[in-house]
Amino acid sequence: MKKRLLTAGVCLAATLLMAPAAQSADAITVAADACAGCHGTDGRSLGAMPAFHEKKPAELKQILREYKTGKREATIMDRIVKGYSDEQLDAMVDYYTAKK
Amino acid sequence: MTKISRRTFNGLLGAAGAISTFGISGCTFGSDRVVVIGGGFGGATAAKYLKRYNPSLDVTLIDAEKSHYTCPFSNTVLAGMNSMAFINRSFDALSAKHGVKVVHATVTAIDGAAKKVVTADGQSFSYDKCIVSPGIDMKWGALAGYDxxxxxxxxxxxxxxxxxxxxxxxxxxxxxxxxxxxxxxxxxxxxxxxxxxxxxxxxxxxxxxxxxxxxxxxxxxxxxxxxxxxxxxxxxxxxxxxxxxxxxxxxxxxxxxxxxxxxxxxxxxxxxxxxxxxxPQTAGVVAIKSGLADKSGFCPVDPNTFESTQVKDVYVIGDSCIAGAMPKSGYSASSQAKVAAAAIVAVLKGDKPGVFSAINTCYSLLNPDYGISVAAVFEVKEGKIAGVPNSGGVSPKGANAQFRKKEADFASGWYASISQDSWG
The missing domain is CATH 3.50.50.60 (FAD/NAD(P)-binding domain)
Structure with missing residues (x-):
C-alpha cells in the first residue's frame, strides 16, 4: 500500500513537474488551431505558407482586415477571412502571437 | 561522508524504478484513457492535439501500418514528380515528441458496451473515450466485377x-x-x-x-x-x-x-x-463492424463534437463520418480531429464542449506550375455543419499564369504544413 502511494506520489510529482503547461481548449483555441493545417502548428509554417508566430499582432490584424476588404491581393485568404468576425480574427491573432 | 543505508538505497531504487517502469508520459495512474484508431490525417492530428490540450491524458494510437502514405500528393507520384518516400509519414514524432503510445495492430472490434478496443493479435485496450478515424474502404461488388x-x-x-x-x-x-x-x-x-x-x-x-x-x-x-x-x-x-x-x-x-x-x-x-x-466507398470496415455506420455506409455524429449518435463515448472523424457540408478530405479530417480532441478534453474535465469551428482547404494541381484551390469555413447551424455564409469558394476563373503558379507553390506549402501539423 505504502509503495503504491509512493509510486502514485512520484508519478503525480513527475507529471506536475515535467508536463508542459496545458492549453485550454476554448472556442478561440479550436478556431485558431484550424489555421495550423496550412500555417503549421503554432503558426510555424515550414514551406511557402506564411508563418505568423513571429509577426507583430497589430501587423497581422491589419493584414487580415485588408484581405477582408479586398485592399490586399490574395489567392485564398480573401475567401477564408470572410468566415470570421473581426473580433474572432483579432482573438486568433492574439492566440498565435502570444506563443513564443 | 554521508552513509546511505541499504534500506534507504533500496527505497530510492524503488522510486526510480517506479518512474522508469511507468515512464513520465506513461504515468497512467488515474489518467483518462483515449484510444485513437487510424494514423491518417484525422487520427494523427487527434492524438497530437489531445496531448497538447491535456498532456496528462493517456493516449494510444493504433494503426495496422508502420507508417502512413498520404493520398494528398499521391497523384504527383503517379506523374513522376515525387517519390513514394515523399508521401510517407512516420509516427515517430507522435510518440517521441508528444507522448502518444503508438501500437501497430489491426483493430477487429470496438466494444462500446465494455469500452474496449480489440485487435487481431489478441490485445485489448480499455478506453474512457475512443476516436475512430479509419478513412474509407472500397465497397467491393458495388460496381459489377470490381472486387x-x-x-x-x-x-x-x-x-x-x-x-x-x-x-x-x-x-x-x-x-x-x-x-x-x-x-x-x-x-x-x-x-x-x-x-x-x-x-x-x-x-x-x-x-x-x-x-x-x-x-x-x-x-x-x-x-x-x-x-x-x-x-x-x-x-x-x-x-x-x-x-x-x-x-x-x-x-x-x-x-x-x-x-x-x-x-x-x-x-x-x-x-x-x-x-x-x-x-464506390464506405466508412472504414472497422466502423461498420462496430455499429457506427447507418444505412448510407457512413457514420452519423453529433456535429458539435463528432461523438457517434449510435455508440456513446466513441467519436468518428474524417472520411468515415457524415459531416454535413464538409467534404471528405485530409484537411477536413485534421480540422475535425481538433474539434473532437477539444470536446473530449472538456468533457473529461466535466466541462461543456467548446464551440465548433472548422476549415477545409484543398489544392489541386493541373501541372507542377498550375494550382487551383477550394476553401471553406464551417459552423454548426440548425444542428448541421454548414459553410459560413458569404465565405469560402474556389479560385477565380480566368486568372493569369502567375496566379496559378502562386497557388501551385502554396499547394506544396500546404502539404508541408499539414504534414507537420498532423504527424510532426
Whole structure:
C-alpha cells in the first residue's frame, strides 16, 4: 500500500513537474488551431505558407482586415477571412502571437 | 561522508524504478484513457492535439501500418514528380515528441458496451473515450466485377501505398498511343476533386513522355468539384491528351472484367492500356463492424463534437463520418480531429464542449506550375455543419499564369504544413 502511494506520489510529482503547461481548449483555441493545417502548428509554417508566430499582432490584424476588404491581393485568404468576425480574427491573432 | 543505508538505497531504487517502469508520459495512474484508431490525417492530428490540450491524458494510437502514405500528393507520384518516400509519414514524432503510445495492430472490434478496443493479435485496450478515424474502404461488388482481386489488375489507388505503386508501374510501362482510363464514382467519396487532379497530372506526364496517349475519365456524375476551373485548365493544357465523359453522355461505368481488361458502360466497351477504377466507398470496415455506420455506409455524429449518435463515448472523424457540408478530405479530417480532441478534453474535465469551428482547404494541381484551390469555413447551424455564409469558394476563373503558379507553390506549402501539423 505504502509503495503504491509512493509510486502514485512520484508519478503525480513527475507529471506536475515535467508536463508542459496545458492549453485550454476554448472556442478561440479550436478556431485558431484550424489555421495550423496550412500555417503549421503554432503558426510555424515550414514551406511557402506564411508563418505568423513571429509577426507583430497589430501587423497581422491589419493584414487580415485588408484581405477582408479586398485592399490586399490574395489567392485564398480573401475567401477564408470572410468566415470570421473581426473580433474572432483579432482573438486568433492574439492566440498565435502570444506563443513564443 | 554521508552513509546511505541499504534500506534507504533500496527505497530510492524503488522510486526510480517506479518512474522508469511507468515512464513520465506513461504515468497512467488515474489518467483518462483515449484510444485513437487510424494514423491518417484525422487520427494523427487527434492524438497530437489531445496531448497538447491535456498532456496528462493517456493516449494510444493504433494503426495496422508502420507508417502512413498520404493520398494528398499521391497523384504527383503517379506523374513522376515525387517519390513514394515523399508521401510517407512516420509516427515517430507522435510518440517521441508528444507522448502518444503508438501500437501497430489491426483493430477487429470496438466494444462500446465494455469500452474496449480489440485487435487481431489478441490485445485489448480499455478506453474512457475512443476516436475512430479509419478513412474509407472500397465497397467491393458495388460496381459489377470490381472486387479486391480485380483491384490487383485494375488498381483503384484510392488508398495510397502499394496501389499507388501498381498504377504508376502500369502507366510507366504503357506504350505511346495508349489510353489511361479513370472511372470516377458517384457522391459521396474520398477527395471529390481527386480523380480530376489525377487525370490532369497523368495527362501532364503523357504530354511530355508519351504524347500520342490520352486520359479518358468515365464519370458517374455530370458535375464535380472545381469543375469550371479544371475544364478551363484542360482546354489550355490538355486538349489532345484528356477527355471527360459525363454520365449524361454515357460516362457511367456499369461493369468491369478485370481479367479480360474490359471496362463497360451501358453503351460502350473500352479496352484501355491502363484502367484506374475508383469504386464506390464506405466508412472504414472497422466502423461498420462496430455499429457506427447507418444505412448510407457512413457514420452519423453529433456535429458539435463528432461523438457517434449510435455508440456513446466513441467519436468518428474524417472520411468515415457524415459531416454535413464538409467534404471528405485530409484537411477536413485534421480540422475535425481538433474539434473532437477539444470536446473530449472538456468533457473529461466535466466541462461543456467548446464551440465548433472548422476549415477545409484543398489544392489541386493541373501541372507542377498550375494550382487551383477550394476553401471553406464551417459552423454548426440548425444542428448541421454548414459553410459560413458569404465565405469560402474556389479560385477565380480566368486568372493569369502567375496566379496559378502562386497557388501551385502554396499547394506544396500546404502539404508541408499539414504534414507537420498532423504527424510532426
Amino acid at each position: 479486391e482481386a480485380a483491384s490487383h489488375i485494375m488498381p483503384h489507388a484510392w488508398k495510397a501505398g502499394p496501389q499507388t505503386e501498381l498504377l504508376k508501374k502500369q502507366i510507366d510501362a504503357m506504350a505511346d498511343g495508349g489510353v489511361v482510363l479513370i472511372s470516377s464514382p458517384g457522391n459521396p467519396f474520398r477527395c471529390p476533386p481527386g480523380p480530376y487532379e489525377r487525370a490532369s497530372l497523368i495527362a501532364h506526364y503523357l504530354k511530355a513522355k508519351k504524347p500520342k496517349s490520352k486520359v479518358i475519365i468515365l464519370d458517374s456524375k455530370d458535375d464535380f468539384a472545381k469543375s469550371g476551373l479544371f475544364k478551363e485548365g484542360w482546354e489550355k493544357l490538355y486538349e489532345k491528351n484528356l477527355e471527360w465523359v459525363p454520365a449524361a453522355k454515357g460516362g457511367k461505368v456499369a461493369s468491369v472484367d478485370a481479367k479480360g481488361g474490359v471496362v463497360a458502360t451501358d453503351f460502350d466497351k473500352f479496352k484501355p492500356a491502363v484502367a484506374n477504377i475508383i469504386p
